[in-house]
Amino acid sequence: MAATVKKSSSDGEWTVVLPSKGRHGRRRKPKPKVQEEEEEEKPWISDDLEIDPQRQARLNKKMEISMNKIETSEFYTSFLNQLKSPEVSEQFRLVLASETQLQMVMYGIGSIESYESPRLQLSIAILMKREFDWVGDIEVFDPVLSATESSVLESLGCTVLSVNEQARREALKPTLFFMxxxxxxxxxxxxxxxxxxxxxxxxxxxxxxFQMYEEQVTLDPEVVRATKRIVAARGIASEFAIETVSDEFFAAFHDSSWHFFSAGVDSELPLLVSEGF
Ligand SMILES: C[S@@+](CC[C@H](N)C(=O)[O-])C[C@H]1O[C@@H](n2cnc3c(N)ncnc32)[C@H](O)[C@@H]1O
Incomplete structure (x- = not known):
């Protein structure tokens, strides 16, 4: 049976729930999720089909507060400084190559209506698009999004995808995956x-x-399987950790990094395909 991850109703923090050992405490590190395969790309229809104008208005207000909280924070100043630093901006330049914009694809944002962390994460992505002209359109998918949340996302300029791609989008053009x-x-x-x-x-x-995943590798075969490709990618990845700066932003941004992958010849990539990973 797979481990599941649930929100604690009291504080909105993610909690890892393992079937055999019962509830675990507050999640502070990214625990590798061990999930049964459900990998087909398929059209997606929200369970919650009605747009509720009152909830929509409340959520618009919450998003306004969240964007303001980010924009006026030291955390955001540090986030932007990192993006503008020579090391990181050079990485974005390499990803862009001859293109002028990076499409942004956002997977797994979570419920922006119910929890602050997803709102803060969405806010920073939108602010990033406003700050940098090389950030292009934002596409969003999370199977938990309600019709009301989707309408607010659309009003903020995002496109909500109607297909669950299972995060298998092929980067046929420069793409910023915000996950x-x-x-x-x-x-x-x-x-x-x-x-x-x-x-x-x-x-x-x-x-x-990804560094954290590598450091947390255990002998549990399910965890090894779930993280094998991530650990393999470490060898060709450049990683730049996000500094959460203050406790206010810890829940939303802890253990997060920018990752970029170097160029090379395919024969140098670890051969994982035949192993079904
Ligand atoms: C651990 S939660 C993180 C939520 C939020 N970003 C946060 O930090 O609180 C992972 C999210 O991934 C979403 N998810 C699961 N499968 C997905 C898929 N195929 N595509 C996009 N999102 C998915 C879940 O619904 C959930 O909201």
């Missing part, structure tokens, strides 16, 4: 779909630290 605190299988799917240097070099990935 805050996703489960390991989604990063793994993304890597698998792009396991060639010409595609990997078109990816900028914001997500759980």
């Amino acid at each position: 805050p605190h996703c489960e390991a299988n989604l990063y793994s799917n993304l890597l698998q779909a792009n396991w060639r240097f010409d595609r990997l070099s078109r990816i900028a990935l914001f997500g759980n630290s």
Whole structure:
């Protein structure tokens, strides 16, 4: 039976729930999610089909507060400084190559209506688009999004996808994958779909630290399986950790990094395909 991850109703923090050992405490590090395969790309329809104008208005207000909280924070200043630093901006330049914009694809944002962390994560992505003209359109998918949340996302200029791609989008053009605190299988799917240097070099990935996954590798075969490709990608990845700066932003951004992948010849990539990873 698979481990599941649930929100604690009291504080909205992610908690890892393992079937045999009962509830675990507050999640502070990205624990590799061990999830049964459900990997088919398929059309997706929200369970919650009605747009509720009152909830919509409340959520618009919450998003306004969240964007303001980020924009006026030291955390955001540090986030922007990192993006503008020579090391990181050079990585984005390499991903862009001859293109002028990076499409942004956001997977696993979570419920922006119910929790602050997803709102802060969405806010920073939108602010990033406003700050940098090289950030292009934002596409969003998370199976938990309600019709009301989708309408607010659209009003903020995002496109909500109607297909669950299982994070298997091929980077046929330069793409910024914004995947805050996703489960390991989604990063793994993304890597698998792009396991060639010409595609990997078109990816900028914001997500759980790959270094952290490598450090947390255990002997549990399910965890090894879920993180194998992530750990293999470490060898060709440049990683830049996000500094959370203050406790206010810890829950939303802890253990997150920017990841970029170097160019090379495909024969140098670890051969994982035949092993079904
Ligand atoms: C651990 S939660 C993180 C939520 C939020 N980003 C946060 O930090 O609180 C992982 C999220 O991934 C979403 N997810 C699961 N499968 C997905 C898929 N195929 N595509 C996009 N998102 C997915 C889940 O619904 C969940 O909201």
